[in-house]
Amino acid sequence: MKDRVTRRLLGMASFIGIFISLYTVFRAPLDKNLGIVQKIFYIHFPVAIVPYFAFFVVFVCSILYLKTRDRKWDKIAYASAEIGLVIDTALLVTGTIFNKPTWGVWWVWEPRITTSLIMWLLYAGYLMLHFSVGDIERRPRLTAVFGIVAFISVPISFMSIRWWRTAHPLIFTPAKIALGEALDMQMWIPTLIFLASMTLFYVYLLGQRVNMINLQEEIQDLKDEIGG
């Protein structure tokens, strides 16, 4: 009961946060060069960062599962991978739409976009592995190993614009932030509020998705009880 109330409150808080974020986006000043197209950045940035966090949760929970063999970690890892993949899909879509007016093409095989696509494919593979292994004993072990290995794609994707020459802008560097060149102060507000709301939204989805897995297991147990 307490969990349910917490999940509902989290849901409400994240939706209110998203509406406040959208309001701050509309209030943010227009960019001198890109105009209104630059405002795509406010949604593109959080949907890029939150999947990194979600896949980090998969990585940590996979290690914890292999260490403790507690099914709780496997459930959180699976739920986080699914949510991360959905948000990552929004990243690829917004990125593609952002490319056209800024670079003149929908898709470029440059390091950041390519590594993001590889990351998406790896976590789609994680979910496919989860569905394809029928053995309930082997499945968590195999997906945990895959979840650890697939995490390699996250730092590579994050560092790609630092390691290789690319057209993708590098906005947040310690030097740029220190000099105040990263973003205008009025642009920082929607960026940070949107990031906080999207993180809250992820936490809410994670709670709901884990709850769904628990309900499915409880139903299966009752079905077995009736059947047996």
Add this chain to the structure above:
Amino acid sequence: MSYFEAAYFAAWLILFLYVFYIERKLAVLGRDLNHLKEVVKREKS
């Protein structure tokens, strides 16, 4: 539709469809669970 509108529309469509799927599925599972609990209780009594 401008690129700005298209990007926001596409992103929220993806996210809200997922929320809708989760909420709908949770409602159905909750109903199934209550029904099964009733069945088990009836079988035991």
